[in-house]
Amino acid sequence: MNFTLLAPDWRDVARQLEGVIRIGAVNCEDDWQLCRMQGINSYPALVIYPLREKYYGDRTTKPLINFAMKHVTAQYxxxxxxxxxxxxxxxxxxxxxxxxxxxxxxxxxxxxxxxxxxxxxxxxxxxxxxxxxxxxxxxxxxxxxxxxxxxxxxxxxxxxxxxxxxxxxxxxxxxxxxxLPDVTVLDKTTFEDIQEKLKTGQDQAWLIHFVEGDGGHDLELRKLPAMLNDFHIGRVDCSRMRSKCNELHVHKFPSFMVFKETGGTEVYYGQCVILRSTSRHVV
Structure with missing residues (x-):
């Protein structure tokens, strides 16, 4: 998809709607099969999901924002x-x-x-x-x-x-x-107690945020407890718990690991981006 003419306004829209809706782009020259599956046959095409509603209006900042804001479901x-x-x-x-x-x-x-x-x-x-x-x-x-x-x-x-x-x-x-309150900071004793309880199914699953010193305290992470009702959320500072982090092979920061109710673990390797599953997004 060629965004040459749309790019300045598109960047402005993304800036003004940061955190409100998700905005992305697909290059149909590189991913023509995806675009074909979505019924895209003219470029640039703008579509809001999950409604899959195409936008046919003026391609400048103000009307684009007006279109996007009409699909925001939150209320004040x-x-x-x-x-x-x-x-x-x-x-x-x-x-x-x-x-x-x-x-x-x-x-x-x-x-x-x-x-x-x-x-x-x-x-x-x-x-x-x-x-x-x-x-x-x-x-x-x-x-x-x-x-x-x-x-x-x-x-x-x-x-x-x-x-x-x-x-x-x-x-x-x-x-x-x-x-807003920060996530729970875990010391060595508390963390080991959580691990033991999970092995015997006595605790809810945990999502643990591993950081090095003060480098990973992103304010966006304070959204997680409200978004993940089925999880406890915690943080481990590996500069204070080096042996435990080495034992878990955590060497890259920040890192996230899910400690399951069955005692197993799963590492998240993606970017640290907080996205609501109910959000509208425009491509």
């Missing part, structure tokens, strides 16, 4: 006095909240940015928007006239919340992830 909450109690105060999800407050005197997030963040932080953080012009009492209750704030679970209260000054979805997502 428009909060007002009538639903604040049921949506927030009685929220049983156990998730933190990211709430943007729109009013006079300062900036807030646009609805599209809220939608991007809802997709990027799905199952991790609830995203809400409050319009002070139509809900002055709710803004007074929160003690906010404008701005964006991160609230820990169960703590959406007046004057609380960490203020976030950025208006960029990717920057905000990183700030929010930095506030």
């Amino acid at each position: 909450k428009e909060l007002w006095s009538g639903n604040f109690k049921s949506e927030v105060e009685q929220d049983e999800s156990g998730l933190p909240w990211l709430i943007t407050v729109c009013g006079d005197g300062g900036d807030c997030l646009e609805p599209r940015t809220c939608l991007k963040l809802a997709a990027m932080l799905e199952d991790l953080v609830q995203v809400g928007l409050v319009d002070c012009h139509s809900n002055p009492k709710l803004c007074e209750k929160l003690g906010r006239d404008y701005g964006t704030y991160f609230y820990p679970a169960g703590n959406v209260k007046r004057g609380e919340g960490l203020e976030i000054s950025s208006l960029d979805a990717q920057d905000i997502a990183r700030m929010v992830l930095s506030q």
Whole structure:
């Protein structure tokens, strides 16, 4: 597929939708059989999956993003006095909240940015928007006239919340992830105890992230516990557990290994990329 004319806009789309949907490219000169199986007979062709819907509009950044965003299934909450109690105060999800407050005197997030963040932080953080012009009492209750704030679970209260000054979805997502708990760091005793319990079927499977010192603490990995409900997630620092890592033949960092409920292990050799299986993606 020749992306010569599309490439600048395509890169801009990928940058603006990073973490929202997956974006990829297929070179039909190299993989003509795959393109033929997908019904691609003109180039460049743009298709959104899993719907396999082809895009026939203008090939510039804005209409491409509009097309992609129409297929984002995540949702943010428009909060007002009538639903604040049921949506927030009685929220049983156990998730933190990211709430943007729109009013006079300062900036807030646009609805599209809220939608991007809802997709990027799905199952991790609830995203809400409050319009002070139509809900002055709710803004007074929160003690906010404008701005964006991160609230820990169960703590959406007046004057609380960490203020976030950025208006960029990717920057905000990183700030929010930095506030979420890191995966469990395992010492030698705990790790060996896990191994023994797995051999006898007494524990749930573990996905272990092996690092060398402080070099592997990617914020994206904080998404894993919410995405992998059937696994415990842990981290081992091989600079402190060298003999154990050598015993497991872990010499490349970062590395991932699944410790199965049956006692077996499986090594992951791919790239460290966190992808939601439910995400839309465009090719």
